[in-house]
Amino acid sequence: ILNVEQSPQSLHVQEGDSTNFTCSFPSSNFYALHWYRWETAKSPEALFVMTLNGDEKKKGRISATLNTKEGYSYLYIKGSQPEDSATYLCAPHTGNQFYFGTGTSLTVIP
Amino acid sequence: DTGVSQDPRHKITKRGQNVTFRCDPISEHNRLYWYRQTLGQGPEFLTYFQNEAQLEKSRLLSDRFSAERPKGSFSTLEIQRTEQGDSAMYLCASSLAQLAGGSTDTQYFGPGTRLTVL
Numbered sequence: 165i166l167n168v169e170q171s172p173q174s175l176h177v178q179e180g181d182s183t184n185f186t187c188s189f190p191s192s193n194f195y196a197l198h199w200y201r202w203e204t205a206k207s208p209e210a211l212f213v214m215t216l217n218g219d220e221k222k223k224g225r226i227s228a229t230l231n232t233k234e235g236y237s238y239l240y241i242k243g244s245q246p247e248d249s250a251t252y253l254c255a256p257h258t259g260n261q262f263y264f265g266t267g268t269s270l271t272v273i274p
Numbered sequence: 275d276t277g278v279s280q281d282p283r284h285k286i287t288k289r290g291q292n293v294t295f296r297c298d299p300i301s302e303h304n305r306l307y308w309y310r311q312t313l314g315q316g317p318e319f320l321t322y323f324q325n326e327a328q329l330e331k332s333r334l335l336s337d338r339f340s341a342e343r344p345k346g347s348f349s350t351l352e353i354q355r356t357e358q359g360d361s362a363m364y365l366c367a368s369s370l371a372q373l374a375g376g377s378t379d380t381q382y383f384g385p386g387t388r389l390t391v392l
Contacts, residue, residue: 168316195377207278207383208317215378253316257377261330264316
């Protein structure tokens, strides 16, 4: 079992604020890290797949960085919008399977 | 393509009964995963298939759980003699394998089956 920690557990921000969350994982047996967005009553949706130390990915206002040596990834949202409200999950892959964190629940207040 | 579908969306059963869930992946996807998610937790890996072969199964998975993907297309997950602790959301995901091990595969999730065991 892999210990994957996400912080904070939940977050409330005002519309327009920028925010970031953390995903921590053991740096050994690391193959890739995935980020997902899971809106209520919908299916988890893939955001990013990251493999290399120093990787940085961007999709619109959302970006992510990866540090495989120290075992963490940051997800950033610039200028949060109400439609960004969701749970953000990270999932490192060890070569055999995915291990999901418990997620960060983001609420953007209009 | 309509994406990954799961049936039923909700299932209420009495303790001790058997239940079976179905997952239809995206048609050209060769990998299929099952996960379980309980309140306050992230999805927990149960098992995955490459085509019809079950390649990995969680060591935490009880013998009461079995999964099949007989023709390499749809999959079924059966839980025998259900217990209250089996109450959870069961998620299915599919992917098109790019590399051995599937570490960089983008998974596409279905809507899940919510199981309640009374």
